[in-house]
Amino acid sequence: MRRLVLCMLAILATALPAWTEQVKGSLLIAGGDFRLDNPGWPRLVDLAGGKGATILVLPTGSGDPVGSGGRIVEHLRGLGANAILLPLAEKGFDRPAADIVTDPVWIDRARHAGGFFLVGGDQSRYTAALLRADGTDTPLLAAIRTAHARGAVIAGSSAGAAIMSATMIKDAPETLDLLATGPIAGRTLGPGLGFIGPDWFVDQHFLARGRFARTLVAMDSAGYTRGLGVDENTAIIIRERKTAEVVGASGVVVIDTRTARRVPGWPFEQTGSVLSLLRDGDQMDLATGDVTPGSARADAPILPTSPGFEPDPELPATLATGDILAPWQFGRLMAQVLESRKGEATGLAFDAATPATRPAFRMLLTRNANSRGWAGDGITVLNLTIDITPVRMADPLFSPLRP
Structure with missing residues (x-):
């Protein structure tokens, strides 16, 4: 299955533009639920050029393109x-999408837009609207890329x-099924638009919907070793594909599987992936991985390997959860x-209704010699390791305390 998915994505990748050009934009x-009071909007x-800059709003993905797109236009104004x-959608506008993506007026507007x-x-x-059937760019998408390359x-x-990212999750099954059997060929993964370049995978609603496990599977299946999981009401700003800065209320998880070990086959088993959690104001060099904390936390380092480290006395001696995929659980x-x-936590992911009939997973999150962070309004966490191991659960999970 994994070989088939990789072959399909390799074929699709041949239709994507070359990544050698310099990008100045x-x-x-944003990871979803991007509220209008988020500082990312100004x-x-x-970034588009300041007051008076032209920003084209594409409502293409929305089920209510006129309403949702109109609200964002009003807010940006x-x-x-x-x-x-930009009237590009399956419904709601007088002209079909195929006309808009070849319209010289809109192509010219896109080519000269600031954002x-x-x-x-x-x-x-x-992807249905902006890519041709053979996976190549429509004229409108080519104009957007030109504008982005210029700034x-x-x-x-x-x-x-x-x-x-160049590969995206299209229609993922339930996370437990994805961990058990892998992506469904032709359905789970598909071509994205690749604005971030070839090296990074992107997922959204990350902590709010417990998506770290599905992202690890998707990255492995599509051949990525670096990933960004952006949470709700949070954005990551990337300049020229070189530096990144987090803005917003929650955080961004950075995933690095370059030193991970993947046991072949399914269910999914992988050890040694490195995860970091960046918060508002934190900055990262995308090439080196070096992180500079936001000013609100810069003066409060957390150094577990230092002699003066004091663990949080309110935390239990043993950290464990019976549902590590629950909303917000992983960030906590x-x-x-x-x-x-102890610097470790054990989490389980299983089907409580029929625990013995589906593969279950033990996930061990551990601190290591390189782990550190900063405290403040949200804790920045660098370099934790996660190991995912398939396990078998008992059925029933429990028995009455009294007969």
Whole structure:
């Protein structure tokens, strides 16, 4: 199965543009639920060129393109941008998408725009509209790439974030099924638009929906070793594919599997993946992985290997959870592992209704000699290791305490 998925993605990749050109533009990748009071919005206007800059809003992924796109246009205009709704969607507009992507007027507007915003919804609608049947760029997408290479910002939330990598998750099954049997050929993974370049995989709603496990499977299946998991109401700003900065209320998980060991076959088994959790204001060099903490945390380092390290006394001696895929659970565990006495946490992922009939998974999150972080409004966590091992659960899981 994995070989088939890789072959399909390799064929699709041949239709993508070359990545050798220099890109002067920025990306603003939001993980969904990108609220209008998030400081990322004025940053988007600044990246597009400041007040008066033209930003084209693409509502293509939305089920209500006119309504959702219109609200974002209004908000960006309130911030001083010359925001314009680009009428590219399956419904809601008078002209079909095939006309818009070849329209010289819209192509010219895109080529000279300072920025683009891709509305959330269904990411497959973006690739269906902006890529030809053979996977090559439509004229409109080519114009967007030209503008980005010259300096324009491309932003997107939720589905607009999923399309940022060259391969995206299209329609993932339940995470336990994905861990048990792997991606479904032709359905789970598909071509994205690749604005971030060839080296990074992107997933969204990351902590709010417990998506770290599905991302690890997708990265392994598609051949990625670096990934970004962007949480809700949070964005990561990437400049010229070189540096990244986190903006917003939650965080971004950076995934590095370059030193991981993958046991062949399914169910999924992998050890040694390295994870970091970046918070608002944190910056990272994408080439070296070096992290500079945000000013709110820079003066409060957490150094577990230092002689003066004091574990959080309120944390239990043993960290464990029976549902590591639960909403927000993984982000909490990462912070707790960094500050705990033992520096490890065990989590389980299984089907409680029929625990013995489906593969279950034990996930061990551990601190190591390179783990460190900073405290403040949200804890930055660097270099934890995760091991995922298939296990068998008992059925029943429990028995009555009294007869």
